[in-house]
Amino acid sequence: MKQRIGFIYLKTGAGHIAGAKALSAKLMDLYPDQAECHLKDGFDQGAWFLKFFFEKGYLASTNYFEPGYVAFYQLYALSPMLHLLKKLITPYTVPNLVNFLKSNKITKLVCLHHTLIPICREAINRVNPNIPLISIVTDPFTVHPIWFFERNTELIVFSKKALQEGLAKHKFPAEKLHQFPLILSEKFDKPYTQDQIASIKDKLGIPKDKKIVLIVGGGEGLKNANSIVQAFIKNKSEIFLIVVCGNNRPLRHSLEYLVQFYNLKNIKIFGFVSFIPDLMNIADCVITKCGASTPMEALALGKPVIISTYIKGQELGNMLYITQNKLGWYIPKPKHIVEKITEIFSDNRHLEEVREQIKKMNIRNGLNDIADFIWNFKLPINSTGTIED
The missing domain is CATH 3.40.50.2000 (Glycogen Phosphorylase B;)
Incomplete structure (x- = not known):
């Protein structure tokens, strides 16, 4: 059966889109007749102001006004801010993502930006809750709390430090937390x-x-x-x-x-x-x-x-x-x-x-291991024979 895997990212820094491109290329190389990959910018339609704020704001603040970015980064870690941000973004992004899932018949979704994880979960719930959601934490060592905000996702981290922080500090479900080496070209x-x-x-x-x-x-x-x-x-x-x-x-x-x-x-x-x-x-x-x-x-x-x-x-x-x-x-x-x-x-x-x-x-490239995990991942089956999510 062909897997139609969606990769969703934002253009805030090169790591998010680079990871999506590398993984999609690897999967289609490994499974040319069985894998169909679709890449999507999470703010490409209907959310121009969000795209401007996150992309242009990120570039401008990190290059020319770093204290402003650091202040936003810290504010962003507060739980009320996370709930407010989700509420503000959802109406402008979820319908577009729902259309992406339906039109491409996505069977598995991979998210590479923390802001989009709750949005992906909401869109999946509206289309088919049994579509697996796999999120990849692109920050190797210092992991922002927003990565652990949405619990109903498989979460891939790149370091033992991030793994331990997810378990101990954020109480993220151990069975949903996975450590691999960093993705490199x-x-x-x-x-x-x-x-x-x-x-x-x-x-x-x-x-x-x-x-x-x-x-x-x-x-x-x-x-x-x-x-x-x-x-x-x-x-x-x-x-x-x-x-x-x-x-x-x-x-x-x-x-x-x-x-x-x-x-x-x-x-x-x-x-x-x-x-x-x-x-x-x-x-x-x-x-x-x-x-x-x-x-x-x-x-x-x-x-x-x-x-x-x-x-x-x-x-x-x-x-x-x-x-x-x-x-x-x-x-x-x-x-x-x-x-x-x-x-x-x-x-x-x-x-x-x-x-x-x-x-x-012994720095290793995690590209093959993560591509293999994505390809083989299946949601667990409960005692009634239905998929748990």
């Missing part, structure tokens, strides 16, 4: 060979004898990238910098101006690119923010990371995981970033020590 499963690295450097016009630092954030680039690049320029560093600005055109233009003004040959600027795995593989160190995806992708390839910024509260656990396990460093000041890079590049033993520590962590 399979492009980060295996480091490139030296021949592949040399080939990429040739293609991009990057010297083979230089140490390389990759500066990368999310879709809007790394918000303090300009200051970091200027610190390297001021230091007259000969280290080769690759900076990915994403969709942040002002950042890209300002950096391109700096490179042109100083006639710098050791800095390469990119906008939005589709070859991040290539850039990470040729890099010796990665400077990034502390979202879930980018640091873990770098670590999966054995690359030390420097965290230059993280969102207080939400990304604290990610930062602590890296620093406490000695997989990299949290250094907010650009001047000190340059000093640390200079130090670790001065002697290969510094890099090798961190690489060995990364190897000991």
